[in-house]
Amino acid sequence: MMIGIDVGGTHTDGVLLSGKKTFKSIKIPTEKDNLYKSVISALDELIKDVNPADIKRTVLSTTLTTNTVVQKKTSPVAVIVSAGPGIDPENFRIGDYYKVVKGALDHRGREIIPIDEKELRQTAEEIKKSGIKNIAVISKFSPRNPDHENLQEKILSYYFDNIFKGQNVSGNLNFPARINTTWLNASVHDSYKNFFESVSKSFVERGIKTPVHILKADGGTMPLYDSINFPAQTIFSGPAASVMGAVPSANKNNDTVILDIGGTTTDIAVLVKGVPVIASDGIKINGMKTLIRAVETKSIGAGGDSFVREENGEIIIGPERKGPAMAFGGDHLTVTDAFVFLGQINEGDFDKAEKGIKALAEKTGQDMKITAELIADKTSRTIASAFKNLVSEINNKPVYTLHDFLEGYVVNPQSVLVLGGPAEVFASRIEKLSGIKTDVVPEYPVANAKGAAMAKPTCSVTLFADTSRRQTYAPGEDFMEKTGSNYTREDAYNDCRKLLYAKAEKMGADMKDIEVETLEDLSFNMIRGFRSSGKNIRITLQIKPGLIV
């Protein structure tokens, strides 16, 4: 049996699966100030009548990291950067202590300015005095050469226990985003560690000895233990859980749009032949660019509880939520009230919904039924046009080769899957408006928890070879080798695949059931003075997100 628990902002959903079948599902309110308690309450509820030894796998998805950031409960972090030519690194200032130290690498990873060890020791003393314990070190171009960060770590480790290096967050080049992501890992580390130590302990106490996994933003899982150094990857796992929950209902031969319609927002994602589209260059958190790979989602301020009012004779919907629907005891008119009034939702207090619609109809000078229809229609239109925009954004991503320009895949959704509270009332409207077949995801109230439970591990590896520098390096993989001049693209590909397989296995993947996808595969002849001086090879491979079969 498998367990999936998705701790959301309002509800915590849990499922206990027997094979692919839902054996038990629950939905309880989330205790916002004690997410640990929410997890354990859900767990206890789910395992009440089963033998804990039968639980083969548990996957958790939580908003802990997001909450820690949003509620500013992050731990103090000292950020040490070394940059070299380019934008003034002062612009990337973050954390409670931020210092630009000497040291610079160029775009091929060659040293321009060495690290000043004395300066670094002085810096360490200074940080020590301030009482900060978590340190982030990031050097520009560390995905091309880890030496500076490694040397800095070595020196700083005399002073501090928790050192986070930029090279470990991603093989992608993006210095500001790498600074942000490394800071994020360092700053949520403490609260994350506490949370998961408590969770692990509770699992053991209940006799569940099989591994606990964490859902990441890219819809894949990683073992709880490994996640402690990369808590940032667990951010936004909620939307990923819903997307994975919709995957079993999606057609594997064409493309699908997924709409998770909640109270405040609708999260939109796209599946290409049943596999979620990933924003591999990293997502933004609170406007802060990171290198965290995530399911490409677009969130719009339109949901069941969107605030509805009249402005200049027009009905305006959202983007904010002012509280629950009037039919459910709220003070402000919402989209849900329109559905209650139209008799399409047969719950809540009809009279209260009617009262709200009536007040609005008086302002717009229209019939109540028309007013309610308008609200439902307008909300559906907003959602339908937003998903079309997302599809066009995905199709209009920049490309860097002729091949990708000419042969690049064009997403063309043939179906829409809806989940979330008001899924049923929206489905037929969206189908009509978009002209695309629209269905509700079965068991949609707990599909997210089911998605979490069944999600497979994912990981990616980037390998960078510069045979003229005789170096092959995979950032964050502890892989740095001397490379001969006869090292080829095929060698690089094979090395990268080996690293990926080893990583996947470590992450608990079933090696008979993994699908490798090539994200980057480029090999350049480096010509200096009309002669070849070597090869510059870049390979990025990933394990595709998917569900356990």
Add this chain to the structure above:
Amino acid sequence: MLKALNKTGLVFFPAFDWAIDPTHPEREERLLYTKDQVFEEGLMDIEGITEFKPADITHTDINRTHFCVPDIETVTTNSHFISAGGAKIIAEKFANKEIDKGFALVRPPGHHAMRVVHGGRGFCNINIEAIMIEYLRKNYNYKKIAVVDTDCHHGDGTQDIFWHDPDVLFISLHQDGRTLYPGSGFTDELGGPNACGYNLNIPLPPNTSEEGYLYTIENTVLPILEEFQPEIVINSAGQDNHYTDPLTNMNFTAQGYAKLTSLLNPDIAVLEGGYSIEEALPYVNAGIILSMAGLDYSKVKEPDYNPERIKETPEIMNHIKNVCDRVKTLWDSRNLLRGKIYGNEKIYKRNRNIMYDTDGIYERQSEKITGCENCPGALKIDSESDRGWKITGIYAPVNICDKCLKQAKQWYSEADSEINYFHDNRSGRYEKKKK
């Protein structure tokens, strides 16, 4: 957090799978390190900087500018279409006011491609700026356009295409043609009889560095632009003036390029040459992008940057000042010069030989243009190459007058070369007849 003062659009198309040949300077690797630097800087994430996917162009887009011999397919590759499409999409976003400024960081380049295209010259097959300009003129009604070509090589292709057009002011700054390909671009190349003075060349001596370039922009280019009052300024932003460029002999720098960009303040920049792929391009491009966006670029410097080491000698600065004065004087006296140089004819003739270094083709041209006070005139080109092609191309610019258009049509009806083209930008009519 950084925020661009100008909404800046970028198309980055490094064509990582296209080369003229494997060891050619115009090869896959050319923008590899530039991409690494631009992405590591996080430039694409800065608020106000947007990266766009390049578009494709159509045959009509090419026909507005070129006579391709024997046809478009033969003299282009997909990469040329996408490179020109990159410039086109930037132009479109600019014209639609989605961006304040735009930079098409694309390859292959285009500024050596002339109106008649028998093949590649100076690594260029089709002229991506000219195609962009004709697209803007046809679809967005731009009337007065200025092109400032800062590539180290004379922009002889762009000069050729707008030679007769007084509405497109072309100014090229380049290393003196006596010392560098293509060997043209002297101050006396001033434009055709209908556009005399609207083609200006500023040949700079080898070893020109920051002071010389910036002096030229401030004292010659800017005053001329101020007087011309273009609706749009386009920079053919070649990056081969750099002190490390392997093909040229100049001493320009990343700081210099960024300052030049701030001074010139182009609406659209289009990448041309630049072959110091590791030492120059990553820094120059980062500098140009920051400069266009209105952001601080003072720390964008080559690792071995030392302005004192590459500074101009006083003699070189004197030479530069003299050239600048001469060009400014020519511009100021352009109306007088027209009569002096060309007299007053109904039809002017010119014969030329053109070398295609990249593809090893030799072309002979004879050209006729109607003398006209009201429009750039009707143009007829008879061209013959050592590959055996013999063509006649009749070109009617977008702003051609009725009288000249009539002449153009008559020429076409009489044309009896192997292939005869009639490209009428005014009505959007593109015809071709074979003997």
